[in-house]
Amino acid sequence: MAGGGDNSQTNGGSQEPRAMEEGRKDDYDQGCGLAISLPFVQKIIAEIFGTYFLIFAGCGAVTINKSKGQITFPGVAIVWGLTVMVMVYSVGHISGAHFNPAVTFAFATVRRFPWRQVPAYVLAQMLGATLASGTLRLMFGGRHEHFPGTLPTGSDVQSLVLEFIITFYLMFVISGVSTDNRAIRFTNKPLRELTKSTSFLRSMSRMNSVSV
Numbered sequence: 639m640a641g642g643g644d645n646s647q648t649n650g651g652s653q654e655p656r657a658m659e660e661g662r663k664d665d666y667d668q669g670c671g672l673a674i675s676l677p678f679v680q681k682i683i684a685e686i687f688g689t690y691f692l693i694f695a696g697c698g699a700v701t702i703n704k705s706k707g708q709i710t711f712p713g714v715a716i717v718w719g720l721t722v723m724v725m726v727y728s729v730g731h732i733s734g735a736h737f738n739p740a741v742t743f744a745f746a747t748v749r750r751f752p753w754r755q756v757p758a759y760v761l762a763q764m765l766g767a768t769l770a771s772g773t774l775r776l777m778f779g780g781r782h783e784h785f786p787g788t789l790p791t792g793s794d795v796q797s798l799v800l801e802f803i804i805t806f807y808l809m810f811v812i813s814g815v816s817t818d819n820r821a822i823r824f825t826n827k828p829l830r831e832l833t834k835s836t837s838f839l840r841s842m843s844r845m846n847s848v849s850v
Contacts (some may be wrong), residue, residue, distance in 0.1 A: 684729035688733070736763065740805050744809045
């Protein structure tokens with residue numbers, strides 16, 4: 639859920655390339671330890687808000703569809719995709735718009751994101767998702783028919799295998815279209831996010847409910 643990188647020049651010299659998956663970069667981020675700076679706090683807040691709205695809108699659509707049946711399955715997929723698109727467009731330049739621990743760990747593994755920031759990002763994402771889930775519970779109650787979580791229809795083994803495959807596919811697509819300068823890109827970044835998000839949901843969620 640991150641865009642490609644670009645280069646910047648300062649005082650006649652070149653800086654380290656700034657990749658969108660790392661968000662805004664400042665002098666503190668380049669140190670050996672994790673320093674608490676205003677830009678870093680902004681990154682964490684962006685991840686909290688982005689993950690909150692993603693889960694609130696997506697799981698809210700699932701809940702309303704279960705209780706009212708008015709959104710339909712394609713509508714739910716579009717809601718997820720549109721929410722990702724809007725939040726990437728809104729805060730992607732600040733935090734990189736990960737909104738998913740799998741994305742954060744994957745970027746760190748391939749050295750596109752500093753490991754020292756991973757714990758803070760993951761905690762921010764978990765906090766945002768938990769707050770969104772709590773908000774939905776307050777709005778709709780805790781009845782089983784309104785539960786917006788993952789309820790796979792296949793076996794546990796099928797769900798595990800599918801989660802592995804689609805998470806790999808998620809990062810494969812993100813890495814291919816967002817971080818490799820050689821890739822053929824969509825000219826519209828939000829459209830790219832919408833396309834890959836809705837394709838995952840529509841293709842796999844019938845069997846394992848897509849908790850990726």
